[in-house]
Amino acid sequence: MEPTPPPTSARDALLRAASEELAEKGHASVSLRAVARRANVSHAAPAHFFGDRAGMLTAVATAGFDQLDAALAAAAIREGDADESPLAALGRAYVDFGLEHPALVDLMFRRSELNADDDALIEAQRGALGRLRTAVGDVADAHADEWSLLSWAVVHGLVSLVREGVLARIVEQDPDAAPALARRLVEVYAAGVAPASRS
Template structure:
């Protein structure tokens, strides 16, 4: 194994360990020392690869956005193949990703923990969220940029409200199925945007 391969392997091990610490302990409790110990590497290894704790968490969040981007890309392809609404498919994929990866999703948008101007992080975030923007733009509503931001806010808000149990506390339907309610509301929202778009075509 070359030195480059060894470095890549060590970095990947640290990222995996940081993610495991994040899931088990929450973002506030992730430390460089604990991550190095879990990965079986020296205490200096995280600083060598990421600079500091914020750099390490930013790398984890960047991987999260890469994964979200691949999830949304697959949803876009599925919508195209099935003839379903791209916005519906993307919204469902976003909600399901957020509910399946709560700790990671929380970190991905926690600015206080991240180096938010890191180029790789910025690129991964823009790529992932760009799928929602493109889906809304393709529908042709007026002010599509604003509608894409609203669409993102809706699906992200559904993830947060579902995780916190807030939806089922106030909803009269789906009271015992918060994830089902979130999926239903994605469809309701998509139908609304479709209707608005149709008025402008």
């Protein structure tokens, strides 16, 4: 007999409902009432757990950074079995995550919608992006902090260019080919970080 899974808490149900609303409608259309209705809880429940809309979206964004961190950690483990650098593996995982969860990533970096000074959010941000910093530090001989910021800007920028269709237009390719091109550009960039950091 299969064990009975633990009951889902109202807070977890609200977070899941908010994430679903976000994915379907975008951050601007997420409301406390709509989330409560989707979670099948009272209209007062979101305010009870999160305070207000910004608090709820901050919790969703925090969970998003935790998911990104898990995706990057998994990529770092898989890298040991592949013929690619840790930096390239993390960069490709970032691109894949961004393209798979576009509305979530948009929210995660939209300070105007979040409580940007929330301790849990800051910790989750540092955890996820710290993996990129470590990978850059392993290959960059100098200016590792600057190279880690540049590396994040590259992968985040590639996600945006693919999502907006700009990358495909510039290179005159089928839009469906753009994600593969973005991953290839990550590999090219990662291969150049160490030599460039020495100059």
